[in-house]
Amino acid sequence: MGRLFAIEIIYRGIFQKTLATRIQRAIVLAAHNEGKVGISFGRYGDSPERNGIPAKGFAIVATDPTTLEEGMAKYEPKEVDITICVDDTLCKGVESWAWYGLQPVNRLLKPGGTLIVTSRETPETIIAMTHRKETPYNLSIIKGTVSFSGLWVYKDDHTDVRILGTVARILPDLFSLKSVQKAIVSEWKSELKAISAANAYERATSITVKPNQGNPEVPYKFDLPKWHEMRDGISIPSIPAGHKMDDPKNHTEGGFQPDRNPTFLKFSTRTMRPVVNFDTCIKCTLCWLQCPDSCFDVTPEGLYDANMKACCGCGVCEAVCPVKNCVTMVNEAEFKDNSSQWESWRQDKDGYKVWLEEKIKNPAERSHGFRYRGQYEEQIPEMLEIASGK
Ligand code: SF4
Numbered sequence: 001m002g003r004l005f006a007i008e009i010i011y012r013g014i015f016q017k018t019l020a021t022r023i024q025r026a027i028v029l030a031a032h033n034e035g036k037v038g039i040s041f042g043r044y045g046d047s048p049e050r051n052g053i054p055a056k057g058f059a060i061v062a063t064d065p066t067t068l069e070e071g072m073a074k075y076e077p078k079e080v081d082i083t084i085c086v087d088d089t090l091c092k093g094v095e096s097w098a099w100y101g102l103q104p105v106n107r108l109l110k111p112g113g114t115l116i117v118t119s120r121e122t123p124e125t126i127i128a129m130t131h132r133k134e135t136p137y138n139l140s141i142i143k144g145t146v147s148f149s150g151l152w153v154y155k156d157d158h159t160d161v162r163i164l165g166t167v168a169r170i171l172p173d174l175f176s177l178k179s180v181q182k183a184i185v186s187e188w189k190s191e192l193k194a195i196s197a198a199n200a201y202e203r204a205t206s207i208t209v210k211p212n213q214g215n216p217e218v219p220y221k222f223d224l225p226k227w228h229e230m231r232d233g234i235s236i237p238s239i240p241a242g243h244k245m246d247d248p249k250n251h252t253e254g255g256f257q258p259d260r261n262p263t264f265l266k267f268s269t270r271t272m273r274p275v276v277n278f279d280t281c282i283k284c285t286l287c288w289l290q291c292p293d294s295c296f297d298v299t300p301e302g303l304y305d306a307n308m309k310a311c312c313g314c315g316v317c318e319a320v321c322p323v324k325n326c327v328t329m330v331n332e333a334e335f336k337d338n339s340s341q342w343e344s345w346r347q348d349k350d351g352y353k354v355w356l357e358e359k360i361k362n363p364a365e366r367s368h369g370f371r372y373r374g375q376y377e378e379q380i381p382e383m384l385e386i387a388s389g390k
């Protein structure tokens with residue numbers, strides 16, 4: 001039996017699909033250059049994808065066809081050598097179509113495997129977001145703005161080749177830098193991309209994450225019934241309509257909070273979340289009307305509180321709000337929980353104002369192309385600087 005290599009790529013559905021597919025495919029092509037065989041595929045369960053939904057792709061490579069066949073007997077690998085996470089906020093966990101609740105991003109990593117994350121954050125921040133693992137693993141951060149683009153669009157900012165160069169450094173038995181550069185030039189006809197891969201190869205570093213490091217929380221999970229545990233016939237439990245909200249300050253009851261499906265809660269689905277300035281809101285109802293996931297709870301005084309257990313981070317509320325800077329999409333990495341912004345505001349308005357200013361101080365840091373339509377062009381100089389190795 002030869003050697004089997006497994007790599008998974010965790011990405012944001014639709015916004016990063018093309019990016020993930022390019023990485024998967026190039027891993028297999030680079031390994032081919034060394035006489036290995038392989039296959040890359042997306043996980044069927046993540047399809048049809050929704051905007052921003054965590055999704056996975058895999059590249060499976062073997063030193064010979066028999067080993068590959070044996071390795072592919074199970075559709076999805078049980079363990080991987082490398083997990084590549086192309087959006088750092090996914091380190092909070094993956095909730096792919098709510099099959100099993102929240103899955104730690106490092107769950108499939110072999111002991112001593114490597115988690116590669118593209119991020120501007122420090123290793124400490126990434127480790128704090130990531131659930132603890134019983135065995136040590138390595139963390140390698142590729143410094144840079146997380147690569148996002150609009151619907152189905154690919155942003156050619158060299159994230160793909162920088163990841164490929166890093167993989168060559170971390171797992172040299174899979175393929176060498178030379179083999180991956182050959183695949184890059186053959187696939188994308190770009191010497192500049194091959195140089196970017198070499199720069200990433202030279203700069204790649206990793207640190208060991210120990211079992212006592214990381215987010216100690218037990219990830220949210222539930223067990224779906226097995227087929228033999230289901231009752232005859234089909235019954236679909238309905239969700240109650242909802243109830244009034246309770247003001248935490250004066251206990252006035254009013255407004256409306258819809259009851260939500262307790263199984264399909266959102267935790268890591270979004271890469272950004274809206275923060276609301278309740279002091280400037282004019283109660284126009286547009287965010288409540290336009291939110292595609294019915295996220296807004298109506299408070300007793302008629303304000304609108306985006307419920308983070310329902311929000312997928314699409315940015316529609318920010319786009320439709322007629323009041324300047326009343327709703328601002330902010331990097332999800334800035335938040336540690338799903339608590340109600342309106343309740344914090346009610347409890348301490350001055351404190352909330354300070355919190356709000358702190359959160360929105362750099363709102364243009366991330367984008368999936370919805371609001372900052374010119375951002376792609378704005379980021380080209382940065383991409384060229386990265387490529388030149390300055
Ligand atoms: S970002 Fe706004 S509009 Fe989109 S799901 Fe969240 S609350 Fe709704």
Ligand code: SF4
Pocket residue numbers: 276280281282283284285286287288304320321322323326327
């Ligand atoms: S769209 Fe803006 S102003 Fe209108 S209710 Fe929502 S937060 Fe308030």
